[in-house]
Amino acid sequence: MSDPVMLRVETISKRFGGLLAVDGASFDAQAGRITALIGPNGAGKTTLFSIISGFQPPTSGRVLFEGENIVGVPPHRLAQRGIARTFQIVQPFAGLTVRENIAVGAHLSQPRRADALAAADEIAARVGLADQLDKPAAGLTVAGRKRLELARALALKPRLLLLDEVLAGLNPSEVRDMVPVIRGLVDQGITVIMIEHIMHAVMNLAQHVLVLSEGRIIAGGTPSEIAGNPHVVEAYLGRGAAQRMLQAGAAYG
Amino acid sequence: MKGVGTILVVAALLAAVPLFGVSNVTLNFLVTALIIALAGQGWNVLGGYGGQYSFGHAAFFGTGAYVSAILQLRYGVNAWIAFAAGIGAGALAGAIIGGLSFRSGLRGSYFALVTLAFAEVLRILASVTPITGAGVGLLVKLDLRPEAFQFQSRVPFYWIILALVTVSLLIVRAIENSRFGAYLVAVRENEEAAKALGVNVIAVKLGAMVISAAIVAAAGGFYVQYFLFIDAGIAYGPWISIEALLAPIIGGVGTVFGPLLGALVVKVLGEAAKLVTGDAPGLDLMIYGGVLVLVIALAPRGIAGVVADLRARIVRRKPEAKPEQPTAGHHV
Ligand SMILES: Nc1ncnc2c1ncn2[C@@H]1O[C@H](COP(=O)(O)OP(=O)(O)OP(=O)(O)O)[C@@H](O)[C@H]1O
Ligand SMILES: [Mg+2]
Numbered sequence: 001m002s003d004p005v006m007l008r009v010e011t012i013s014k015r016f017g018g019l020l021a022v023d024g025a026s027f028d029a030q031a032g033r034i035t036a037l038i039g040p041n042g043a044g045k046t047t048l049f050s051i052i053s054g055f056q057p058p059t060s061g062r063v064l065f066e067g068e069n070i071v072g073v074p075p076h077r078l079a080q081r082g083i084a085r086t087f088q089i090v091q092p093f094a095g096l097t098v099r100e101n102i103a104v105g106a107h108l109s110q111p112r113r114a115d116a117l118a119a120a121d122e123i124a125a126r127v128g129l130a131d132q133l134d135k136p137a138a139g140l141t142v143a144g145r146k147r148l149e150l151a152r153a154l155a156l157k158p159r160l161l162l163l164d165e166v167l168a169g170l171n172p173s174e175v176r177d178m179v180p181v182i183r184g185l186v187d188q189g190i191t192v193i194m195i196e197h198i199m200h201a202v203m204n205l206a207q208h209v210l211v212l213s214e215g216r217i218i219a220g221g222t223p224s225e226i227a228g229n230p231h232v233v234e235a236y237l238g239r240g241a242a243q244r245m246l247q248a249g250a251a252y253g
Numbered sequence: 254m255k256g257v258g259t260i261l262v263v264a265a266l267l268a269a270v271p272l273f274g275v276s277n278v279t280l281n282f283l284v285t286a287l288i289i290a291l292a293g294q295g296w297n298v299l300g301g302y303g304g305q306y307s308f309g310h311a312a313f314f315g316t317g318a319y320v321s322a323i324l325q326l327r328y329g330v331n332a333w334i335a336f337a338a339g340i341g342a343g344a345l346a347g348a349i350i351g352g353l354s355f356r357s358g359l360r361g362s363y364f365a366l367v368t369l370a371f372a373e374v375l376r377i378l379a380s381v382t383p384i385t386g387a388g389v390g391l392l393v394k395l396d397l398r399p400e401a402f403q404f405q406s407r408v409p410f411y412w413i414i415l416a417l418v419t420v421s422l423l424i425v426r427a428i429e430n431s432r433f434g435a436y437l438v439a440v441r442e443n444e445e446a447a448k449a450l451g452v453n454v455i456a457v458k459l460g461a462m463v464i465s466a467a468i469v470a471a472a473g474g475f476y477v478q479y480f481l482f483i484d485a486g487i488a489y490g491p492w493i494s495i496e497a498l499l500a501p502i503i504g505g506v507g508t509v510f511g512p513l514l515g516a517l518v519v520k521v522l523g524e525a526a527k528l529v530t531g532d533a534p535g536l537d538l539m540i541y542g543g544v545l546v547l548v549i550a551l552a553p554r555g556i557a558g559v560v561a562d563l564r565a566r567i568v569r570r571k572p573e574a575k576p577e578q579p580t581a582g583h584h585v
Contacts, residue, residue, distance in 0.1 A: 020480075053449065076451050079448070079451035080451045087445070091443050092446070113431060133385075152450060156451060
């Protein structure tokens with residue numbers, strides 16, 4: 001664990017009326033790695049992402065990005081500073097083409113329209129959307145929309161990328177296509193935190209896994225440590241999950 | 254630049270119209286249609302591209318008109334300078350109204366109602382305040398010299414409003430082809446996604462509001478020079494708020510030529526109604542309402558949308574035709 005800390009979440013809590021969605025969660029994400037955030041439905045994973053990316057203020061706690069507290073910084077500024085996110089419920093610019101969608105992100109570093117559109121073409125190729133560039137985003141399949149979420153975020157050239165279930169809703173072959181794309185991000189110098197329910201993808205991609213349950217981080221470690229922690233797995237991912245994870249881990253090496 | 258050629262050709266064709274000796278009635282019709290085209294183009298920047306539907310763009314039309322008239326009448330300012338100052342005042346009004354509404358997070362129908370309220374408050378203020386001529390209105394002194402932005406003939410007026418409309422077309426085309434335009438459309442399509450992609454949503458809306466208001470104020474300032482009269486009902490009345498949004502909606506929201514096409518249609522309909530029924534008050538509004546319902550039901554993307562669909566159908570029919578070139582925005 002000698003890599004520098006890119007993101008430090010310090011005792012973050014978030015209250016929605018009577019519900020404590022995040023309850024004093026703390027963790028570090030190391031630069032240059034893929035960290036997975038797993039946990040049952042309603043654990044507070046998406047809420048944590050919303051707080052980190054500036055979309056919601058925490059009720060208490062701090063978020064340090066490269067050592068600086070970013071709580072209270074508006075989302076567009078965080079995007080400009082290098083934090084990109086995707087939305088679990090995809091948010092395409094429905095009336096625009098795939099190319100135009102991606103170009104919005106590319107404009108962050110490309111002031112000229114032609115350059116942003118050219119950059120969009122290049123990013124689309126990276127995520128496998130090259131043949132859909134002129135399609136309206138509204139006409140994409142689920143898999144296409146997930147790719148578009150990823151492409152737009154990548155167009156920002158982020159240093160920290162928050163992926164919220166980009167594999168959910170994809171069929172096994174589509175998942176197989178996406179896994180190398182995500183792994184490739186680290187080679188481009190992007191630090192990734194991914195929320196994911198598809199366990200074999202987590203085992204296959206993440207160097208570090210965090211388990212969130214009822215708003216609290218209850219465990220953290222390498223995929224095999226997490227998978228080998230039957231208490232964690234049985235309690236929070238359901239019976240039989242430990243076995244499934246071990247098998248998945250073995251299958252992918 | 255793509256699209257500019259078309260704008261210049263259309264402008265040149267329209268500029269040639271007076272050379273064929275058209276009647277004063279026709280010229281007058283065209284001038285008033287172009288005033289609406291200009292106001293409609295202003296509305297289109299914010300409403301069509303930014304998705305922020307204002308029901309109160311009269312606030313900017315009236316401010317442009319009154320500031321220009323008052324500077325000329327009460328302070329003896331040259332008419333051209335007064336006209337420019339009116340545009341500046343309109344932009345300022347846009348910044349104030351936009352700043353107040355967007356900062357408090359008003360969207361959709363709330364934004365529409367608040368803009369309507371601003372325009373109505375200004376109308377009531379103008380109808381009681383001495384400096385705006387209160388209930389009587391303001392008559393600009395007759396001074397038929399080009400230096401005073403007044404002309405013997407309607408032809409120079411026609412060319413000036415045509416030039417203003419052309420500039421507004423070029424501005425909108427430039428917006429379409431810019432980062433600001435991309436951000437503006439992104440805000441229209443999905444504010445949350447835009448924020449996540451580094452777009453300062455409030456700043457973009459405010460920028461659009463200021464440009465929008467300035468263009469509409471130019472229409473108001475021109476109106477004063479052309480008719481040499483303004484009162485609260487004309488300046489800040491609902492008629493201009495309605496026509497400014499009707500023209501782009503009928504012609505095609507978020508397209509370069511939509512407001513111009515729509516303004517011509519709106520004015521033709523208005524004239525036709527007068528011919529059939531005489532000048533019954535409120536009748537034009539009823540007709541506009543009916544047309545609006547029809548357009549929204551049958552052609553939600555307006556005339557420009559219908560044209561684009563027809564064109565796409567023709568392209569598809571030709572087997573050897575190449576796929577359409579990717580375009581930055583959807584313009585005609
Ligand atoms: N804006 C909100 N207002 C009120 N409650 C909310 C809000 N957002 C989330 N919640 C609640 O907070 C809890 C955590 O939600 P969150 O979306 O963060 O869970 P999650 O871990 O992402 O779950 P999933 O795996 O289903 O996506 C849930 O009980 C949810 O209903
Ligand atoms: Mg979630």
